[in-house]
Amino acid sequence: MKVLYTTSARSDHNGRDGGRSGTVDGHFSVKLDLPKELGGAGGPGTNPEQLFATGYAACFMGALRFVAGKEKVALPEDASVTATVGIGPRDDGAGFGLDVALAVALPGIEHARAEDLVAKAHIVCPYSEATRKNLDVRLSVV
Structure with a gap:
């Protein structure tokens, strides 16, 4: 396969439970929260x-x-x-x-x-x- 586009994203040590994830180039960043259904607090972050x-x-x-x-x-x-x-x-x-x-x-x-x-x-x-x-x-x- 000839790759036409590549991107990278990184998540911090908290991961899906109160962490942050985003692209390495800084174009996208998001706060993560664990939904209540999975045992989390269900905060305002995404998952x-x-x-x-x-x-x-x-x-x-x-x-x-x-x-x-x-x-x-x-x-x-x-x-x-x-x-x-x-x-x-x-x-x-x-x-x-x-x-x-x-x-x-x-x-x-x-x-x-x-x-x-x-x-x-x-x-x-x-x-x-x-x-x-x-x-x-x-x-x-x-």
């Missing part, structure tokens, strides 16, 4: 699952735009991707796993055509490729 959901939604929209462009389909201005990410103990008891669902809204595009575009975007999207065979990503057109 890795929110960051993953945000990244996946943006990446999938990029893949969808790429596929639609190749097929000469104009995406509506109000098109959106909502990524829902859950975390919990794995069934094998050895650690934690993620649960991911992507809900894609393509108003004005016939449902079957929208489903086809979403399926093709799932092949193109690097986040989808990274998760393939590791977790089941549920896709829906809403």
Whole structure:
């Protein structure tokens, strides 16, 4: 693979429980807090699952735009991707796993055509490729 872009991020020693994470170049920085559901205080900071959901939604929209462009389909201005990410103990008891669902809204595009575009975007999207065979990503057109 020919790498076209690289970035690096760092998290401090507190990690997801009151720590800070951000890009090494300083373009992005965020305070982290552990949600109450995971035993934390549920402070105002974000968490890795929110960051993953945000990244996946943006990446999938990029893949969808790429596929639609190749097929000469104009995406509506109000098109959106909502990524829902859950975390919990794995069934094998050895650690934690993620649960991911992507809900894609393509108003004005016939449902079957929208489903086809979403399926093709799932092949193109690097986040989808990274998760393939590791977790089941549920896709829906809403």
